[in-house]
Amino acid sequence: MGKAERSKTAREKIREQQAAERAREQRKKVVTYVTAGAVAIAAIGAGMWYTMSRSQSEQAGADLAPVTIQADGSVIMAKDGVTKPVVDIYEDFQCPACKELERVSGQTFKNLAAEGLAKVVYHPITIFGQEPTKGNSVRAGAAARCVPDGKQWVAFHDLLFENQPSESVEGFKTDQLIEWGKEAGVTDPGFETCVTSQKHAQAQLDYSDKINKRENLEGTPTVKVDGQMIDNSVVFTPKDLRDTVTEAAK
Template identity: 70%
Template sequence: MSKAQRTKSDRNMSARDKIREQQAAARAQERRKKVVTYTTAAVVAVAAVGLGVWYAASSSQSEQAGAGLAPITLQPDGSAVMAKAGVTQPVVDIYEDFQCPVCKELERVSGQTFKNLAAEGKAKVVFHPITIFSREPTKSNSVRAAAAARCVADGKQWMAFHDLIYKNQPAETVEGFKTDQLVEWGKDAGVTSPDFESCVTSQKHASAVLADSTKIMKDQAIEGTPTVKLNGTSMGEAAFSPQQLRDAVTKAAK
């Protein structure tokens, strides 16, 4: 091979080497781009999950007690209307059974929101204690509790008693809400009705509880408790999210 041929061959090899180096560099740069892209996507995904968890936690967090309770008016059918003077809309109806574990959970999670909304003048909140159970001992437990609540004449005392009943809710498989217990909880709630004890022990309102429960469930198409309605429309799971509950009621008030 002549010197000229070797020089030409060297130049060709050098060119090929440069091309290979450029291709290798391009591949390395592409790999770096992919790593950056995947890392960025992972960070965004983690951030999105974190935001979702934060939102879920914040929207389900129970509210703190406000300044106080709105006035509470007790009705002949055992319901309790909680609203500031002149507030008629929107209406939040809570159909509950004192023996219902899910009702207890609703009270734990959203009970304070119901009270705050009424106290802020943003809603008229109506509690409807009913009996939905047909089997024992849950049926009798429920009736005794609801009948005892009707023995309270003062609205503020009624709410304190209402909350204590849920706090002391028995298991569904045992006899509970015994009359002597209900009388004691009434004292703890500050109930001052002079005939409260005799009213509870005699279960004076038991028959009315059953009759009114049947009527309410039929008229309002109540299939289970708790059922929370906003202006007559069921709120579903939103009632268990204090933030969603507040947002829905606030929107309805506009």
């Protein structure tokens, strides 16, 4: 083999080595990109799981804590001897955000009371001033005041939110309210007349006015723990809500 041929062969070998090296570098880059992508996807997945785990509604736990209906229309849910922390829930049966709060965190409130971790107090009020929302709210609130039994009240409360009408139409009609009362287990013979006559309509309005002024509410839902308003980002996240109330119970 002549000198020129040997030189050519050497150059070819160098080119082959360089090509092989470039191929190895390319493979390394691909592996790096794939690994980084997998890590990113895993991180996103972990973040989504973490967020979902905190926002997931709780399942029903033990039986309801004892429920006591107060003369002013508020309702206390608490085990015997539990006096704090006090979780006050200010809500309007016609309020869409209140309906969403009940859907997302309603069971958390019930569980905390049942576990003896809080004294939960419901304050059904009317915040609307225009029709038809005002009338809807007053009829629902007044009807809730006609329910004499605590557990039946909770069931009726939940049904009102489940069947909440649109803000643009007349709803919570008396015949509907009576039917939902029966569904909630109300058997009191005076319930139907109480609902039909709207016996407690003025009491609902008076209590709402009193609460709005006393608590200086900006809207519903409003949740307070021992008098301190809790941010909605916490209230609408069951895990954060539980952590906040549990911490207050220490």
